[in-house]
Amino acid sequence: MSREEDRAKRAAELVDALVDGRAPEPRDAAERALAEAAQLLRPSGPSLDPARRDALVAEAFAAAAAPRPAPPVARRPWPWVVAAATLAAALILAVRARPAPRLRSPDEIVGRIAPADAADASRRIDLLYADRLAAYRGRL
Amino acid sequence: MTRRLLLACALVAVASCDDGRRDEAVLIALSQVRALHHQADVLLAAGDADTAIAAVARALEVPFPPGAPEAEDVRLDARARLGKLYLGRGRPADARRIADEGIAAARRESFFLANLLQVSAEVHEAEARRAADPAAARREHEAAILEYERSVHIAERIQQRLVKEGR
Numbered sequence: 001m002s003r004e005e006d007r008a009k010r011a012a013e014l015v016d017a018l019v020d021g022r023a024p025e026p027r028d029a030a031e032r033a034l035a036e037a038a039q040l041l042r043p044s045g046p047s048l049d050p051a052r053r054d055a056l057v058a059e060a061f062a063a064a065a066a067p068r069p070a071p072p073v074a075r076r077p078w079p080w081v082v083a084a085a086t087l088a089a090a091l092i093l094a095v096r097a098r099p100a101p102r103l104r105s106p107d108e109i110v111g112r113i114a115p116a117d118a119a120d121a122s123r124r125i126d127l128l129y130a131d132r133l134a135a136y137r138g139r140l
Numbered sequence: 141m142t143r144r145l146l147l148a149c150a151l152v153a154v155a156s157c158d159d160g161r162r163d164e165a166v167l168i169a170l171s172q173v174r175a176l177h178h179q180a181d182v183l184l185a186a187g188d189a190d191t192a193i194a195a196v197a198r199a200l201e202v203p204f205p206p207g208a209p210e211a212e213d214v215r216l217d218a219r220a221r222l223g224k225l226y227l228g229r230g231r232p233a234d235a236r237r238i239a240d241e242g243i244a245a246a247r248r249e250s251f252f253l254a255n256l257l258q259v260s261a262e263v264h265e266a267e268a269r270r271a272a273d274p275a276a277a278r279r280e281h282e283a284a285i286l287e288y289e290r291s292v293h294i295a296e297r298i299q300q301r302l303v304k305e306g307r
Contacts, residue, residue: 106213106252108307112295113255118262119224121196121217122177128210129170136163 014038103135165205173199173214177221193225216242216252223259227266235263254295261287 014024014035024039026032036056109131110124117123176199183192199218204211219242226235239260246253261284268280 104307106210107250107298108302110251112299113251113258115258118255118259119221121221122174122181124217125170125174125177125214128214129167129174132163132167132170132210136167139160139163 104131162205162208166208166210169202169204169208170210170214172202173218176202177218180221189225189229193222193229196222196225212245212247213250213252216246216250216256220252220256220259223256223263227259227263232263232266232270235259236267239263249294249298251295251298254291254298257287257291257294261285261291 010027010031011034014026014031015038017024018035018038024031024035026035033056036052106128109127113124176195180192180195183189183195196218200215200222202214204214219238223235223239226232226238239256242256243253243260246256264280264284264287268277268284271277271280
């Protein structure tokens with residue numbers, strides 16, 4: 001039997017004795033305090049000494065009011081990395097989310113080609129290059 | 141969490157870089173084609189048509205990024221110019237070859253394809269004039285008419301589509 005089980009068994013025996021109307025027989029100070037607390041909570045049992053009762057109640061209130069240490073919080077690894085990465089992602093997504101200007105098709109840029117201009121590819125490549133260069137600069 | 145966030149950032153950054161690199165590659169290709177056409181202009185002004193033809197032919201070999209829609213239009217235009225140059229130099233067979241290759245390679249309708257079809261029709265006319273056989277000349281005339289009609293229909297369809305789309 002483990003120590004915890006032994007203590008639980010002793011507590012049960014003390015409470016059983018109290019419920020049966022017998023005088024509990026604590027072995028040490030801890031068991032005595034336990035028996036007294038159980039006796040206090042059970043009005044039908046043998047009454048405690050008023051001074052001892054008040055002391056137990058005061059002790060309980062003091063324990064409840066005492067500041068408790070905060071439970072340990074799982075430490076986040078490199079919180080500044082998370083913050084920086086989130087900010088970077090937000091910036092990149094904001095830039096990417098901007099609707100990119102629609103590129104005009106070469107047909108829109110040069111228009112219908114007249115027979116007389118059939119060989120005028122120099123002028124058309126100038127127009128197309130200028131349009132794509134402007135679009136590229138607009139994206140920077 | 142942190143790893144996923146960093147991975148997402150990296151993917152977005154890589155995608156942005158890819159778009160930028162693609163735009164730059166298209167601009168570089170366009171600038172090369174443009175330089176070759178202007179070189180041909182200078183050569184033609186100097187009376188050197190054969191070297192001008194070689195410059196325009198080099199424009200067909202300029203590499204574009206895969207899937208760049210500009211590539212097809214630019215090459216069709218270079219072929220149209222080459223066809224006219226070959227015709228001017230009395231080389232209708234070369235003009236026919238360069239026009240046929242371009243028409244066969246075209247994947248979509250465009251003003252550039254319509255233009256090359258016009259040049260192709262002119263080549264048929266030239267071949268009709270040169271044909272000693274009346275039947276062959278008639279065939280070339282008919283082919284020219286068909287190419288002109290096809291060119292006009294394509295140009296009209298594109299024009300209507302652009303008007304419909306408000307462009």
